[in-house]
Amino acid sequence: xxxxxxxxxxxxxxxxxxxxxxxxxxxxxxxxxxxxxxxxxxxxxxxxxxxxxxxxxxxxxxxxxxxxxxxxxxxxxxxxxxxxxxxxxxxxxxxxxxxxxxxxxxxxxxxxxxxxxxxxxxxxxxxxxxxxxxxxxxxxxxxxxxxxxxxxx
Amino acid sequence: xxxxxxxxxxxxxxxxxxxxxxxxxxxxxxxxxxxxxxxxxxxxxxxxxxxxxxxxxxxxxxxxxxxxxxxxxxxxxxxxxxxxxxxxxxxxxxxxxxxxxxxxxxxxxxxxxxxxxxxxxxxxxxxxxxxxxxxxxxxxxxxxxxxxxxxxxxxxxxxxxxxxxxxxxxxxxxxxxxxxxxxxxxxxxxxxxxxxxxxxxxxxxxxxxxxxxxxxxxxxxxxxxxxxxxxxxxxxxxxxxxxxxxxxxxxxxxxxxxxxxxxxxxxxxxxxxxxxxxxxxxxxxxxxxxxxxxxxxxxxxxxxxxxxxxxxxxxxxxxxxxxxxxxxxxxxxxxxxxxxxxxxxxxxxxxxxxxxxxxxxxxxxxxxxxxxxxxxxxx
Amino acid sequence: xxxxxxxxxxxxxxxxxxxxxxxxxxxxxxxxxxxxxxxxxxxxxxxxxxxxxxxxxxxxxxxxxxxxxxxxxxxxxxxxxxxxxxxxxxxxxxxxxxxxxxxxxxxxxxxxxxxxxxxxxxxxxxxxxxxxxxxxxxxxxxxxxxxxxxxxxxxxxxxxxxxxxxxxxxxxxxxxxxxxxxxxxxxxxxxxxxxxxxxxxxxxxxxxxxxxxxxxxxxxxxxxxxxxxxxxxxxxxxxxxxxxxxxxxxxxxxxxxxxxxxxxxxxxxxxxxxxxxxxxxxxxxxxxxxxxxxxxxxxxxxxxxxxxxxxxxxxxxxxxxxxxxxxxxxxxxxxxxxxxxxxxxxxxxxxxxxxxxxxxxxxxxxxxxxxxxxxxxxxxxxxxxx
Numbered sequence: 001x002x003x004x005x006x007x008x009x010x011x012x013x014x015x016x017x018x019x020x021x022x023x024x025x026x027x028x029x030x031x032x033x034x035x036x037x038x039x040x041x042x043x044x045x046x047x048x049x050x051x052x053x054x055x056x057x058x059x060x061x062x063x064x065x066x067x068x069x070x071x072x073x074x075x076x077x078x079x080x081x082x083x084x085x086x087x088x089x090x091x092x093x094x095x096x097x098x099x100x101x102x103x104x105x106x107x108x109x110x111x112x113x114x115x116x117x118x119x120x121x122x123x124x125x126x127x128x129x130x131x132x133x134x135x136x137x138x139x140x141x142x143x144x145x146x147x148x149x150x151x152x153x
Numbered sequence: 154x155x156x157x158x159x160x161x162x163x164x165x166x167x168x169x170x171x172x173x174x175x176x177x178x179x180x181x182x183x184x185x186x187x188x189x190x191x192x193x194x195x196x197x198x199x200x201x202x203x204x205x206x207x208x209x210x211x212x213x214x215x216x217x218x219x220x221x222x223x224x225x226x227x228x229x230x231x232x233x234x235x236x237x238x239x240x241x242x243x244x245x246x247x248x249x250x251x252x253x254x255x256x257x258x259x260x261x262x263x264x265x266x267x268x269x270x271x272x273x274x275x276x277x278x279x280x281x282x283x284x285x286x287x288x289x290x291x292x293x294x295x296x297x298x299x300x301x302x303x304x305x306x307x308x309x310x311x312x313x314x315x316x317x318x319x320x321x322x323x324x325x326x327x328x329x330x331x332x333x334x335x336x337x338x339x340x341x342x343x344x345x346x347x348x349x350x351x352x353x354x355x356x357x358x359x360x361x362x363x364x365x366x367x368x369x370x371x372x373x374x375x376x377x378x379x380x381x382x383x384x385x386x387x388x389x390x391x392x393x394x395x396x397x398x399x400x401x402x403x404x405x406x407x408x409x410x411x412x413x414x415x416x417x418x419x420x421x422x423x424x425x426x427x428x429x430x431x432x433x434x435x436x437x438x439x440x441x442x443x444x445x446x447x448x449x450x451x452x453x454x455x456x457x458x459x460x461x462x463x464x465x466x467x468x469x470x471x472x473x474x475x476x477x478x479x480x481x482x483x484x485x486x487x488x489x490x491x492x493x494x495x496x497x498x499x500x501x502x503x504x505x506x507x508x509x510x511x512x513x514x515x516x517x518x519x520x521x522x523x524x525x526x527x528x529x530x531x532x
Numbered sequence: 533x534x535x536x537x538x539x540x541x542x543x544x545x546x547x548x549x550x551x552x553x554x555x556x557x558x559x560x561x562x563x564x565x566x567x568x569x570x571x572x573x574x575x576x577x578x579x580x581x582x583x584x585x586x587x588x589x590x591x592x593x594x595x596x597x598x599x600x601x602x603x604x605x606x607x608x609x610x611x612x613x614x615x616x617x618x619x620x621x622x623x624x625x626x627x628x629x630x631x632x633x634x635x636x637x638x639x640x641x642x643x644x645x646x647x648x649x650x651x652x653x654x655x656x657x658x659x660x661x662x663x664x665x666x667x668x669x670x671x672x673x674x675x676x677x678x679x680x681x682x683x684x685x686x687x688x689x690x691x692x693x694x695x696x697x698x699x700x701x702x703x704x705x706x707x708x709x710x711x712x713x714x715x716x717x718x719x720x721x722x723x724x725x726x727x728x729x730x731x732x733x734x735x736x737x738x739x740x741x742x743x744x745x746x747x748x749x750x751x752x753x754x755x756x757x758x759x760x761x762x763x764x765x766x767x768x769x770x771x772x773x774x775x776x777x778x779x780x781x782x783x784x785x786x787x788x789x790x791x792x793x794x795x796x797x798x799x800x801x802x803x804x805x806x807x808x809x810x811x812x813x814x815x816x817x818x819x820x821x822x823x824x825x826x827x828x829x830x831x832x833x834x835x836x837x838x839x840x841x842x843x844x845x846x847x848x849x850x851x852x853x854x855x856x857x858x859x860x861x862x863x864x865x866x867x868x869x870x871x872x873x874x875x876x877x878x879x880x881x882x883x884x885x886x887x888x889x890x891x892x893x894x895x896x897x898x899x900x901x902x903x904x905x906x907x908x909x910x911x912x913x914x915x916x917x918x
Contacts, residue, residue: 177776206588206594207587207588207615208588208594211663212659213587213588213589213656213659214616214902214903216616216773217617217661217773217776217904218662220774220775221776225774226775227791229769229771230616230771230772230773231614231623231626231627231771233614234588234596234597234614235595235597235612235613243627243630245634246636247630249535249630249634250536250629250630250634251535251633252630272594275592276594276599279592279593280556387611388609389598389601389610389611390607390608391607392598392599392601407608517595517598518598522598
């Protein structure tokens with residue numbers, strides 16, 4: 001009888017949400033990077049003295065050589081599209097309307113590419129190897145979105 | 154070194170939305186099936202490993218949900234976070250250390266209960282990347298583009314992976330998406346993020362898988378023929394996608410080389426009879442096969458077109474349908490290992506004749522940052 | 533014991549603080565890793581594998597094993613994440629132990645970390661509990677602990693003053709530890725006068741929230757003595773993650789610790805832990821546990837734990853000093869906390885604990901606590917096991 005009852009159950013959906021606030025300390029390295037964008041519209045990377053690579057985003061220590069010392073190096077503002085995708089379907093993580101072009105952009109003088117968006121161009125015209133430059137937001141807050149997107153150079 | 158075998162496997166059906174089963178119900182079913190598979194009693198299991206993920210489960214300490222379903226109360230236990238292949242690795246070390254004769258490893262996830270785009274957006278760096286809105290699909294789409302441009306692979310090549318794997322799933326009663334589709338069907342499916350169509354992407358899935366690992370003395374007393382764990386290794390590439398050459402998979406190559414060396418395999422192309430690789434997206438099957446040394450770089454597409462990766466081909470790949478036919482994240486790698494076990498026992502739904510050695514691969518992170526490679530053998 | 537004997541050959545910790553705004557998580561991790569490598573006089577190239585852990589919802593970062601590689605040294609190396617809640621740190625140590633004991637890895641780097649300043653700790657921990665049955669009525673870890681404290685008080689008639697004595701001990705010990713977060717002595721009166729959080733627990737009865745990281749390097753018997761003049765040998769581990777639901781717990785009588793310690797003493801031939809152990813680093817998130825749990829370990833008889841502590845036995849200079857580091861009440865970067873207990877016992881065995889050194893430590897116990905009254909135990913020895 002009990003089995004019968006359980007077999008006829010229509011399962012409920014229990015709706016909930018985890019709402020935990022986060023306060024990510026950017027740390028002094030990322031802070032310096034973000035402040036340079038906010039205050040001067042400049043892009044900076046860090047150079048490892050051992051392997052000579054220039055990293056963007058900047059690193060406090062070289063992830064490959066594991067040395068603790070790095071020095072700052074101005075990069076960009078121009079850069080090259082390494083790869084990209086055009087998000088055609090609206091996905092929950094995307095804050096704006098689609099299509100949105102996500103891209104890895106290697107700034108001039110950097111050895112690594114940074115993730116950002118490409119705008120100001122028909123998404124179908126974007127290609128790898130394309131030259132781009134940052135378009136900064138009018139009001140800047142020390143945030144990665146102070147770069148609105150990269151646009152054709 | 155002591156020999157360790159997989160002695161029991163148990164899987165739930167993979168479904169889009171298991172409305173009647175919670176995590177613990179799925180894990181209980183998988184555990185029960187694995188115990189029955191080898192004729193073990195839960196009392197005889199030496200220790201327990203959970204593979205789970207707090208984000209996917211919407212729960213801090215996600216292993217806490219399933220302890221009762223694993224019979225954990227009287228046992229030593231731990232939890233790995235990430236793909237089940239890593240959980241199986243830790244389970245194996247706990248036998249090789251001499252601490253326990255056997256390990257129960259379970260993995261579970263219910264993609265239906267969360268929003269995969271938001272969960273995978275949280276893999277991206279909170280300061281430099283996350284607010285841009287990128288997630289697993291868009292991140293991997295950038296890799297697919299890089300791979301296409303480096304190798305000349307086309308959307309048709311990727312589509313052929315999807316066609317093959319969904320077809321393999323038609324004989325797998327546990328698969329979520331058994332489908333007889335054409336290359337054109339894949340190309341006609343909705344474009345999600347260039348160059349990935351909907352049918353290039355694995356679905357959101359619910360499922361749990363359990364493996365029981367045991368030392369040689371224990372394995373030889375149990376019901377089924379042991380499948381020996383001959384080699385394993387794992388390796389992580391850099392974190393930021395822009396630090397990597399996305400068209401290549403050096404961390405997979407390194408893990409594979411170490412796993413093959415441990416297993417005494419010098420020519421993987423010749424020695425491996427069947428492969429189960431982490432095809433979360435169609436293009437990944439090609440990339441990972443090359444990273445595993447099972448095809449030359451950029452040539453996997455040609456082998457695929459020639460039918461080499463079909464069940465009847467020279468190197469059958471994802472014989473149960475792969476993750477494109479059902480992708481319960483975290484449990485996924487365990488499902489791939491379970492299919493390899495069934496192949497090596499000779500009891501698979503799409504049996505590869507004379508299969509003696511299998512390779513299995515699992516992935517953590519975006520676009521194959523960290524890989525775990527296993528070599529399994531019936532001998 | 534295992535295929536290979538295993539020893540701790542190096543440890544490193546950050547200087548733990550309530551907030552570390554000057555570093556992000558990867559950079560915090562890197563500080564502990566660099567310190568451990570320096571301690572062992574090794575470089576990252578010597579490391580064969582990495583075990584890392586924290587609790588996801590405290591920082592909101594998914595796949596920390598992947599995200600952390602810039603700080604952990606995981607680039608092109610094997611890295612695996614273990615996580616079990618509060619027990620994460622001790623779980624990591626046990627994981628590193630098995631990886632080395634298996635014979636597959638010679639030198640393993642183990643990293644536990646947390647930046648508790650980056651989220652709402654109580655909000656996040658509440659999600660540990662069943663979303664349908666427990667979550668809505670469960671307000672963080674402290675409610676469960678209060679229930680345990682109440683159950684014990686009811687059974688044995690101790691008071692919050694007895695518990696306060698434990699806080700006083702740990703905070704006094706913390707003065708000697710430059711890595712501890714709270715390094716100011718307190719009195720029993722101050723504990724009792726501090727705000728009541730959840731009866732019978734006062735503010736000064738519980739752990740703080742901390743940003744910190746700890747790294748430990750374990751090596752196999754093949755190389756341990758070459759790396760380190762006095763390796764800290766791991767001679768046994770045992771754990772129990774017994775319960776899933778708060779309502780199942782045998783409150784006031786911590787089953788996980790009783791069962792795990794019984795297993796550990798049996799495996800390692802310990803007959804009288806009180807006499808044989810020289811030091812304990814107890815993952816003790818609130819003061820009452822300092823009384824209850826030493827009874828579960830068999831150090832004090834049931835109901836006699838408080839007397840044992842009042843008599844000074846667990847103070848520095850006593851019969852069995854507990855938490856020379858100041859313990860969890862002085863410092864709690866959760867994912868690192870269990871590993872800090874392990875690292876602190878290693879320092880005691882190695883004779884490197886400086887101002888907090890207990891003389892002549894040959895045998896030490898480190899513990900982890902978390903989940904739903906779960907326990908991890910690790911037994912350390914100066915003598916190389918047979």
